[in-house]
Amino acid sequence: MKQITFAAxxxxxxxxxxxxxxxxxxxxxxxxxxxxxxxxxxRGEYLIxxxxxxxxxxPKISGEIPDPDRLLSGHPADEKLPAISDKKMIAPGxxxxxxxxxxxxxxxxxxxxAANLTPDDTGIGNWTEAQFFxxxxxxxxxxxxxxxxxxxxxxxxxxAKMSDEDLRAVFVYLKSLKPVKNAVPNPLPPTT
Ligand code: HEC
Numbered sequence: 001m002k003q004i005t006f007a008a009x010x011x012x013x014x015x016x017x018x019x020x021x022x023x024x025x026x027x028x029x030x031x032x033x034x035x036x037x038x039x040x041x042x043r044g045e046y047l048i049x050x051x052x053x054x055x056x057x058x059p060k061i062s063g064e065i066p067d068p069d070r071l072l073s074g075h076p077a078d079e080k081l082p083a084i085s086d087k088k089m090i091a092p093g094x095x096x097x098x099x100x101x102x103x104x105x106x107x108x109x110x111x112x113x114a115a116n117l118t119p120d121d122t123g124i125g126n127w128t129e130a131q132f133f134x135x136x137x138x139x140x141x142x143x144x145x146x147x148x149x150x151x152x153x154x155x156x157x158x159x160a161k162m163s164d165e166d167l168r169a170v171f172v173y174l175k176s177l178k179p180v181k182n183a184v185p186n187p188l189p190p191t192t
Pocket of ligand 1: 047048051052053054055056057105112113114115116117135136140141142143149150151152153154155159170187
């Protein structure tokens with residue numbers, strides 16, 4: 001009799017565990033389904049637009065218009081920058097300069113190039129969401145420990161204030177973009 005009771009209790013525990021294990025992922029799916037990925041992409045696009053990311057991260061056509069074929073692909077690797085005729089102008093406390101497409105920036109920190117944010121291997125193609133969160137929240141290049149801090153004028157400290165939900169939407173939007181192959185150059189040290 002005792003043995004049968006134990007067996008019955010055992011079976012009950014196994015059934016409960018099995019039920020919970022099967023139930024948990026379904027609940028997660030349900031929560032996620034409340035915001036569809038199409039809605040997240042739309043929200044992300046909106047945040048990227050008002051966040052001004054295109055200003056620095058998209059090459060331009062006819063002046064200030066982001067090139068739709070190279071949206072958010074960063075400073076074009078093949079773009080030759082004109083020499084700076086008077087280096088004294090960019091000494092600390094003087095002027096900071098930027099290229100006409102606003103993708104390359106020169107200042108006391110040296111020369112920085114806006115990163116490729118498209119889902120290509122040369123961009124954020126192999127980034128995880130956790131990496132993206134770390135990059136924006138802590139200003140860490142590639143969102144990895146042990147990398148260098150992000151250079152100006154990337155205003156990560158402003159975007160760090162975005163809610164988890166908004167940051168997630170921005171990441172989902174970036175991952176939905178057309179991948180553009182563009183290996184952005186490494187920053188250059190100050191020349192003065
Ligand atoms: C004023 C110019 C500017 C604006 C606006 C800007 N960025 Fe940047 N961003 C840069 C520059 C320049 C870099 C490269 C910094 C470096 O090399 O350290 C960069 C780097 C990054 C990186 C790091 C990429 C890597 O490989 O680690 C991410 C991610 C990023 N930006 C996302 C964004 C997002 C998202 C927005 C809008 C919400 C945005 N940026 C707005 C200039 C800007």
